[in-house]
Amino acid sequence: ELKVEQNPLFLSMQEGKNYTIYCNYSTTSDRLYWYRQDPGKSLESLFVLLSNGAVKQEGRLMASLDTKARLSTLHITAAVHDLSATYFCAVVNTGNQFYFGTGTSLTVIP
Amino acid sequence: KAGVTQTPRYLIKTRGQQVTLSCSPISGHRSVSWYQQTPGQGLQFLFEYFSETQRNKGNFPGRFSGRQFSNSRSEMNVSTLELGDSALYLCASSSPGGPGYTFGSGTRLTVV
Numbered sequence: 776e777l778k779v780e781q782n783p784l785f786l787s788m789q790e791g792k793n794y795t796i797y798c799n800y801s802t803t804s805d806r807l808y809w810y811r812q813d814p815g816k817s818l819e820s821l822f823v824l825l826s827n828g829a830v831k832q833e834g835r836l837m838a839s840l841d842t843k844a845r846l847s848t849l850h851i852t853a854a855v856h857d858l859s860a861t862y863f864c865a866v867v868n869t870g871n872q873f874y875f876g877t878g879t880s881l882t883v884i885p
Numbered sequence: 886k887a888g889v890t891q892t893p894r895y896l897i898k899t900r901g902q903q904v905t906l907s908c909s910p911i912s913g914h915r916s917v918s919w920y921q922q923t924p925g926q927g928l929q930f931l932f933e934y935f936s937e938t939q940r941n942k943g944n945f946p947g948r949f950s951g952r953q954f955s956n957s958r959s960e961m962n963v964s965t966l967e968l969g970d971s972a973l974y975l976c977a978s979s980s981p982g983g984p985g986y987t988f989g990s991g992t993r994l995t996v997v
Contacts, residue, residue, distance in 0.1 A: 870941045872943070
């Protein structure tokens with residue numbers, strides 16, 4: 776079974792600082808997703824990474840994918856309070872089944 | 886364009902009862918997947934439907950079932966509810982030609 780590990784599980788960072796969330800997965804996959812979830816809300820799609828070396832950026836968030844290392848990163852630049860949320864990575868198997876990471880709960884402190 | 890619509894948003898049921906949740910995908914999307922989210926187990930895949938056929942099923946007991954209609958709307962049914970079934974149930978839809986999955990707002994089920 777495909778396993779997805781995220782770290783850290785909890786992240787508290789000051790506004791203006793940079794940090795990276797890591798997502799490792801156990802078997803080959805050609806698609807990796809990053810989602811954001813606010814408390815009590817659904818999952819908001821952030822990025823879809825489809826190939827080795829893919830890099831996507833939106834605002835203060837940048838995601839990358841290394842399929843050889845089975846690693847994706849979500850980099851946060853100059854964090855602001857509005858980025859406080861839980862971030863999930865997810866990998867899809869050939870059967871279109873999502874395997875989600877445990878999530879990283881991010882709190883940005885003023 | 887309308888997103889994925891899940892109804893109801895909140896539900897409280899008693900142990901032993903059954904419940905049906907509904908999901909209307911984005912227009913044109915034919916694939917609908919269901920997920921259970923709990924604090925202890927995280928997000929877990931329940932099943933996926935495409936063109937009225939179940940394509941994949943997660944590791945859940947037979948009390949969990951689903952179906953998809955010709956208009957791609959999907960329902961999920963849980964019979965003989967247990968306290969541990971309390972969770973946020975999310976559905977997601979995707980189009981055949983694209984990689985993206987859009988999630989609905991979820992149904993929060995509480996079993997008492």
